[in-house]
Amino acid sequence: MSSVAESTAAVGLRPEEFVLAHTRVAPAAHLPELRLHQAAEAIELWELTEQVQGGIRMNPPFWAFAWAGGQALARHVLDRPETVEGRRVLDLASGSGLVAVAAAVAGAASVTASDIDPFAAAAVGLNAALNGVRVEALLGDLLDGDGGDAEVVLAGDVFYERPMAERVLPFLQRARARGALVLVGDPGRAYLPRQRFEAVSRQQVPVVADLEDRAVKATTVWRLQAD
Structure with a gap:
């Protein structure tokens, strides 16, 4: 390279x-x-x-890069395949597609990975092929919707800045209100409204030190609670 x-x-x-x-x-x-x-x-x-x-x-x-929130969420899904097995999954703000790939490996019926970055959409396709699974890369902004027919909505590390958080949370709440399971991986970002979530697993995740404030991040997988 x-x-x-x-x-x-x-x-x-x-x-x-x-x-x-x-x-x-x-x-x-x-x-x-x-x-x-x-x-x-x-x-x-x-x-x-x-x-x-x-x-x-x-x-x-x-x-x-493999960010802490996505790594923890992907690990959670692989270790608990019943979370996604046989279900339609949406990976929101997918980035590399790591979480989407993990869901596909764990036996999801279908997996859609959404992102607004064309390079991310390309990376999703390449990473899915690399791991021998099928993931649909969807390029576009979904945040005014509710996730469509996805039965599980996964979001790794999406609460890193206020404007993003202010759009993501209502989207996730709409998905939860229509019955989807909503899981978020987060390494302690400032804009995660913890009072709306329940912790389901905690992990110590190795990360690229240049991108974070330390080489290992304590990271939590959270389940969005019903309103």
């Missing part, structure tokens, strides 16, 4: 080609049975994604 700083030739690549050019395949730290296309660093990659998009302001490359 060439360094991002030297990869100006990547401008104009399709998202799938871009992901392949700037990642390497490695096991997820907390889920060694699953492999992901992962990047070595974040800041230069973030800058390059904006360059590829013609200077448009982009979100960080969430798709290029």
